[in-house]
Amino acid sequence: MADRVGSGLTSVRVRGSAFVTDVGLHSLMTAASSLQHVHLEDLRKTSRGEFLAVLLEKCTQLQTLHLSDMPLLNWGPCKLASSRWAERSITKLHVRGVNLDSGFGMILEKLPKLVELEIDGPSRNIKSAAEKCPLLHRVSYQVTHRQYLDEVLAALMNVRQLKVLELIVKNFTLCTEQLRVIGMLPLMEIRLDSFIYKQQPTLSRSSYSHVDNDGVKALVDSVCNRWCAMGTDMQPLKLSLCGATALTHDAVSALLRLPILTELDIGGCCRIIAMDKMRLVAKVRAGREMLESGRSPTMRNLRFPGLIL
Structure with missing residues (x-):
């Protein structure tokens, strides 16, 4: 199938299939080098990540990568190969339930155009993104430890473009x-x-x-x-x-x-x-009406922060 698809394929979405193997994914990524969007989900028993290195190395036009519920993934070969890569064009990255360790920052360092990041695991990876991905606009973090969150918030204070923060606690x-x-x-x-x-x-x-x-x-x-x-x-x-x-x-x-x-x-x-x-x-309705009207409220009373007069 990979050979029949060829380089014309730009988008792949696979969810919960027992028939998808690492060999098949590797062949597909090799043949379809023009992929721009890849969404792989709930491949719990069939994938160990042998396709990851070729995906990130060969598919240079990749913009969106979504990997979730694939707990057997081994990122070692991919991180090792990342030293050879030039900067990648990925703007949206979702990696949850995919066995991330604190070394995933090696891959994030190659994604300077990243705008949206959805992630779990060690806080060190978000610290790497905060340092190496200056265009980050949205961060979604599934957090399991209070200490991780403290470290993440300290790192995000330096992300100038950040406008959306989601914490799944x-x-x-x-x-x-x-x-x-x-x-x-x-x-x-x-x-x-x-x-x-x-x-x-x-x-x-x-x-x-x-x-x-x-x-x-x-x-x-x-x-x-x-x-x-x-x-x-x-x-x-x-x-x-x-x-x-x-x-x-x-x-x-x-x-x-x-x-x-x-x-x-x-x-x-x-x-x-x-x-x-x-x-x-009523509060939300008033806020929307104010936004639609173009009025600009001002804070006039510093003794009562939040009071609009």
């Missing part, structure tokens, strides 16, 4: 200091979602929450203080707190202080009552 609660640092980043979209909610959004787990009321207050205070200190036009903010089951009226009161909120996702926040949800709906 697994097995711990974000502390107020971490949320304060997130609020300091010049972001237009913040997604702080629970890993459990992402896996099963319809299943309620009220005993677990990755964000609490104090954390939301710290985030809002930090966002408002940053805007006050910058003295520039405020940017609209999109926010997601999915699966934060501990949030109550106190968190809602804090969210209402955000200057321009144009999107809010509180799916799975089961303790927020209907009346408070209506207040948040």
Whole structure:
């Protein structure tokens, strides 16, 4: 099949196939050197990554690479081969559940045009991306350790183009200091979602929450203080707190202080009552109307960050 396809193939998508082998993928990548988009998912038992080196070496026009749920991948040969590569043109990279170690930064160093990164594993890899990928606009990180997150946030402070940050939090609660640092980043979209909610959004787990009321207050205070200190036009903010089951009226009161909120996702926040949800709906509607009208609100009262007059 690889020979029949030839160099005209530009996109490949494979999900959950028991008939796809490393040999087949290797042959395909070798024959289809014009590939621009590759999406491989849930090849848990069939792929060990023998195709990776040829994919990244031969497919020089590759722009989007999505690899997920392939836990047997061996990145060793690929990292070894990366020393021979010139810079690659990949702009979007998704690598989750693919057995990453702290040496994946060797590959990220070859991706200076990278704009979007979705990743898990050691924090060192995001530190490498922050140093070597100056165009990074969006980062999505599935994080399992509080220490990893501290290191990631410190690295992201130096990414000038970063506008979208998604954290998928697994097995711990974000502390107020971490949320304060997130609020300091010049972001237009913040997604702080629970890993459990992402896996099963319809299943309620009220005993677990990755964000609490104090954390939301710290985030809002930090966002408002940053805007006050910058003295520039405020940017609209999109926010997601999915699966934060501990949030109550106190968190809602804090969210209402955000200057321009144009999107809010509180799916799975089961303790927020209907009346408070209506207040948040009104807040988002007002933010969208302000954005559409072209009006520019200003912070006039530094004693009450977030208050628009």
